Amino acid sequence: MRALAIAATGMDAQQTNLEVIANNIANINTTGYKRARAEFTDLLYQTERAQGVANRANQAIVPEGANIGLGVQTSAVRNIHTQGNFIETGNDLDVALVGRGWFQIEAADGSTLYSRAGAFNKNADGQLVTIDGYNVIPNIIIPIDATETVISRTGQVTVRLGNDTEFTEVGQLQIANFVNEAGLKPLGDNLFAQTPASGDAIVGVPDDPGYGYIKQNYLEGSNVDPVKEITDLITAQRAYEMNSKVITTADEMASVVSKNLK
Template sequence: MRALAIAATGMSAQQTNVEVIANNIANINTTAFKRARAEFSDLLYQTERAEGVPNRGGADIVPEGARIGLGVKTIGVRNLHIQGSLSQTGNPLDLAINGRGWFQITGPDGETLYTRAGSFNKNAEGTLVTSDGYAVEPQITFPDDTVEVIVNESGEVYARVASQTDPQLLGQLNLATFANDSGLSPLGSNLYRETTASGQPIAGLAGEDGFGSINQGYLEDSNVDPIKEITELISAQRAYEMNSKIIQAVDEMEGTVTKGIR
């Protein structure tokens, strides 16, 4: 029976759904994490009776046909790039983007990567880096005698050193935006890579039209809503159970046929 194969695709789809939800919940405290959503579509239909043609010569056309769907398939896992809430940390090297935009990072192979997790630090040379040691673009290097770091909403980075009263400008942090944030490829470690689907990055300054502002001493929280995720989990579990019930019912029907043959 086709019902077995159809229900199997339903169980497989709901398993994927549960795995996506599990990853969302696992990253509920990950800085700037963006929740994902599994998306599905129906499979091909098998035509038992075609609509729009006469049943026989000289007769009127059939108003509707008979098509049997063959199940469901996963067509994508969409990352929902919705702004997360901002949490104050008090750390001067913690930076959060309030609005659109991505920090630009130099990856391990010299490739430009992108992140919204602004939990930055300084390395041994005083260069501004991510938690994994990747340099922030453009490179910002702090003097050894820096006593205070100031980053304004436009991304200008200042340092007050022990020998001077007025802070000195060290550089300007640029942001990047994309036509399709969902097309970015997640690499883990809060990093993303541009793809053909995301489009090329558009660089600009924080606070300009189309770009968010930078908040010093804050971090962007994960946008995972635990209540929503639990609701989605229950729904996926019930859908999985219903598909399992269909397989059980078909098995009993086939068992009845087998007993009749005996």
């Protein structure tokens, strides 16, 4: 019976849905995390009777056909790039992006990756780095005798050297935009990679038209909504149970047919 295979695809789809929801909940406190959503499409159809053709030679046209679907498949797991809540940290090197944009990060192989997590620090040479030690692009060095660091909303980095009354500029943060943010490839460690689907990075200065601005002493939290995730979790569970019930019912019906044929 086709119902067995159809229901099995439904159970597999809800298993995938559950895994996506579980990952969202697991990352509810991850800096800069963007919640994901599983998206599904129906499978091919088997045509029992075609529409739009004559029911017999030179007769009336059939207005509706009979097409039996063969189930469901996972078509995409989309990251939802909406703004997360802001968390005040009081750390001068913590910055959040308000609006569109991505921090540029230099990977170990020299390639450029992208992140919304602005939990920055300094390495032994005073370079601005991520919590995993990757350099921030463009390279910014905080002098060893800097007593205060200020990062403006436009990304300008200035420091107070010793007891100086004036601040000295040491760098300018730049951020990148993409035509299709959903096309970025998640790599883990709060990092994303450019793909042909995302388009090329368009680099600019924070607070320019079309770009977000910098908020110092804050981090962008996860955009996961706990209430929505629990609701989606219950929905996925019920859908899984219904597909399981279809398999049980189809199996019982097949047993009845087998008994009657004996």
